[in-house]
Amino acid sequence: MSRILVAEDETRIAAFLEKGLRATGFAVTVVADGPAACQEAMSGGYDLLVLDLGLPLLDGFAVLSRLRHAGNRMPVIILTARTGVTDTVAGLEGGADDYMPKPFRFEELLARIRLRLRSEGAAPEPTVLRYGGLALDVTTRRAAVGGREVDLSSREYSLLETLIRHPGQVLTREQLLSRVWGYDFDPGSNVVDVYVRYLRRKLGSARIETIRGVGYRLSDLSPE
Amino acid sequence: MSRILVAEDETRIAAFLEKGLRATGFAVTVVADGPAACQEAMSGGYDLLVLDLGLPLLDGFAVLSRLRHAGNRMPVIILTARTGVTDTVAGLEGGADDYMPKPFRFEELLARIRLRLRSEGAAPEPTVLRYGGLALDVTTRRAAVGGREVDLSSREYSLLETLIRHPGQVLTREQLLSRVWGYDFDPGSNVVDVYVRYLRRKLGSARIETIRGVGYRLSDLSPE
DNA sequence: TGGCCGGATGAGAGAACTCTCCTCGAACCG
DNA sequence: CGGTTCGAGGAGAGTTCTCTCATCCGGCCA
Numbered sequence: 272m273s274r275i276l277v278a279e280d281e282t283r284i285a286a287f288l289e290k291g292l293r294a295t296g297f298a299v300t301v302v303a304d305g306p307a308a309c310q311e312a313m314s315g316g317y318d319l320l321v322l323d324l325g326l327p328l329l330d331g332f333a334v335l336s337r338l339r340h341a342g343n344r345m346p347v348i349i350l351t352a353r354t355g356v357t358d359t360v361a362g363l364e365g366g367a368d369d370y371m372p373k374p375f376r377f378e379e380l381l382a383r384i385r386l387r388l389r390s391e392g393a394a395p396e397p398t399v400l401r402y403g404g405l406a407l408d409v410t411t412r413r414a415a416v417g418g419r420e421v422d423l424s425s426r427e428y429s430l431l432e433t434l435i436r437h438p439g440q441v442l443t444r445e446q447l448l449s450r451v452w453g454y455d456f457d458p459g460s461n462v463v464d465v466y467v468r469y470l471r472r473k474l475g476s477a478r479i480e481t482i483r484g485v486g487y488r489l490s491d492l493s494p495e
Numbered sequence: 496m497s498r499i500l501v502a503e504d505e506t507r508i509a510a511f512l513e514k515g516l517r518a519t520g521f522a523v524t525v526v527a528d529g530p531a532a533c534q535e536a537m538s539g540g541y542d543l544l545v546l547d548l549g550l551p552l553l554d555g556f557a558v559l560s561r562l563r564h565a566g567n568r569m570p571v572i573i574l575t576a577r578t579g580v581t582d583t584v585a586g587l588e589g590g591a592d593d594y595m596p597k598p599f600r601f602e603e604l605l606a607r608i609r610l611r612l613r614s615e616g617a618a619p620e621p622t623v624l625r626y627g628g629l630a631l632d633v634t635t636r637r638a639a640v641g642g643r644e645v646d647l648s649s650r651e652y653s654l655l656e657t658l659i660r661h662p663g664q665v666l667t668r669e670q671l672l673s674r675v676w677g678y679d680f681d682p683g684s685n686v687v688d689v690y691v692r693y694l695r696r697k698l699g700s701a702r703i704e705t706i707r708g709v710g711y712r713l714s715d716l717s718p719e
Numbered sequence: 720t721g722g723c724c725g726g727a728t729g730a731g732a733g734a735a736c737t738c739t740c741c742t743c744g745a746a747c748c749g
Numbered sequence: 750c751g752g753t754t755c756g757a758g759g760a761g762a763g764t765t766c767t768c769t770c771a772t773c774c775g776g777c778c779a
Contacts (some may be wrong), residue, residue: 285647294725314580369622371733372637372644386622396594398610410610411594420596424766462768476525483725483776648736686738688756695757705756707746 273318273388274298278308278334279350280327284306284348284373287454291377294446295436297384305329310346312345319387320413321380323350332343346387377450378429403491405478407431416474423473430466434479434489443486463487497542497612498522502532502558503574504551510596511678512545515601518670521608529553533561537570543611545604546708547574570611572604592686601674603654626662627715629656629702640698650675653689658703658713669709687711 275292278304279285292299302308305326312320312334313348324331335347350371369383402405406415412428414421423431429441429451434442444463449454457463467487469481480490499516503509504527514521523617526532526543529550536544536558544562548555559571573594593607614677624631630639635665636652638645660665666689672680680686693713702715 369636383634410607411595427765445746460768461726461770468727474775479728533762650737684738685740685756689738689758691756692758 273426273476274300274316275319275321276308276317277301277321278305278309278312278331279321279323279327280302281323282324284350284454287449288380291381295381303327305331305334305394308310308339310336312338313341313343315343317345319384320345320347321384322347326395329345348383348387350375363422373457374431374453376453378433392419400435402435402489403478405435405474405489409436416478421473426466426470427469427473430463431470431474434487437489438489441482441486441488446486449460498524498540498544499537499608500532500541501525501545502529502536502555503528503547504528504549505547507637508547508574508678511601511673512604513661515605516608517675527551529555529558532558537565538560539567540638542571543608544571545608546571547573554610563669565712566615569591572611574599574719598677598679600677602651603658624659626654626659627702629655629698629713631659638698640702646691646698650690651693651697655698656692658711662713663715665706665710665712670710675701 275284275297277288277292279288279301282303284300285301285303289301291298300311302311303326305328308320308322308326309329318366321454322334331349335349338345339348340442347369351370369384369387371380398408398410400409404417404420407428408414409432412423412425414423414428414431429449432446433447433450445458448458448460449464452462467479467481478490480488482488499521501512501516501523503512503525505529505568506624509525509527513589515523524535526535527550529552531661532544532546532550544553546558551557555573562569562571571593572711575594575596593611595604595607604606622632622634624633631652632638633656636647636649638647638655647664654671657671657674669682672682672684672689675690676686690703691703701716702714704712706712
């Protein structure tokens with residue numbers, strides 16, 4: 272699987288990224304300041320760099336610029352605080368690289384990463400995800416159960432996509448919460464339960480299994 | 496530019512597709528029944544086929560199956576009535592091909608077509624569209640004006656994307672209405688005006704020019 | 720068996736979104 | 750110059766979406 276370098280100094284976010292990316296199957300290394308980011312990135316051992324702008328010692332811009340001047344063309348996804356107006360300038364305006372304003376949903380970042388890695392010549396990402404009679408179209412964000420088209424809200428879709436990307440695997444509420452809702456969401460909330468219910472109503476209740484005390488799992492019913 | 500074959504018997508929709516695709520810069524041929532679709536498609540003169548399932552004489556499934564059996568691997572996007580439950584079965588379930596349930600928004604179809612053509616080895620579609628200090632990120636559907644991040648609703652984004660894909664060109668209300676809202680939308684509505692106003696409020700009013708009696712146009716102000 | 724705990728469900732508040740309708744003002748045309 | 754037409758803008762209704770909260774139910778354990 273691909274190797275990803277994360278340059279982020281806020282430990283909470285760094286941990287969030289590391290855990291999520293690792294669970295997705297990437298090899299992850301985290302660094303917390305600019306010089307370390309440079310050094311690691313230059314080593315050539317990574318397929319992609321997730322780069323926070325607000326790094327200590329040497330900020331993200333400087334890191335990126337050094338990389339590029341050294342001829343390093345690895346794909347870079349920039350994390351930028353949304354509040355800082357000027358930050359985003361170079362994000363979108365700055366040129367070829369991808370950016371992602373904070374706070375972001377993990378699934379969104381994942382989508383960007385997949386896109387970047389794919390364009391690097393890897394196998395193309397399938398446009399339709401299938402599992403046990405379910406079909407999810409990632410480009411139009413629509414779903415079908417056993418051939419019946421189903422309307423999903425944005426949240427519902429995102430939750431279902433997360434589940435279907437880990438077929439047969441149990442995901443805890445915390446995992447789902449952080450992936451679909453983001454890293455700064457109230458851990459005591461029962462949104463996940465509620466949205467599971469919404470999905471069950473639309474997909475049929477047997478599609479999503481409850482593992483008591485653990486979490487939820489997509490079950491692989493064959494098409495009705 | 497790419498050549499597209501449209502197989503659709505409802506004249507209203509066929510005309511809608513032909514006009515829209517042509518305006519986008521594709522070379523378009525329209526056929527209205529199954530045998531004609533087969534014949535044209537087999538000719539090899541097209542890069543992509545937009546195929547309605549409800550064709551007379553020979554339905555879309557049959558056309559597709561004949562094509563594939565004949566070894567033709569051209570990308571096919573299937574149009575399917577959303578009401579017909581069973582139709583969608585083979586749409587999403589059927590395998591490798593793309594499908595698009597009716598009624599659809601033109602811009603959505605366009606996105607699918609671009610995706611298909613891109614994966615055919617053409618130049619990759621840029622992920623950020625820029626024009627006159629505007630930057631639009633097509634993957635996250637976010638926008639920035641002169642570096643300032645702007646939140647857009649789904650409709651607002653879609654309208655702005657349509658405008659930015661025709662930089663400097665005047666688009667009529669009808670064009671915008673059919674592209675962003677769909678082909679069966681009330682032509683007497685003033686939604687376009689309203690959404691132009693929303694965009695102006697968010698982007699600055701000078702960004703979108705009004706051409707009296709004609710329509711709207713993005714103006715290429717340099718970044719503020 | 721009785722009580723507890725985790726999950727399911729119902730209800731609903733608040734916000735965002737989409738669209739319609741109506742009025743005002745300005746451009747254009749005679 | 751006056752009337753007409755077209756677009757700008759304000760206001761608001763209806764809907765959907767997202768999330769919270771409170772209650773109910775059923776499994777599980779003492």
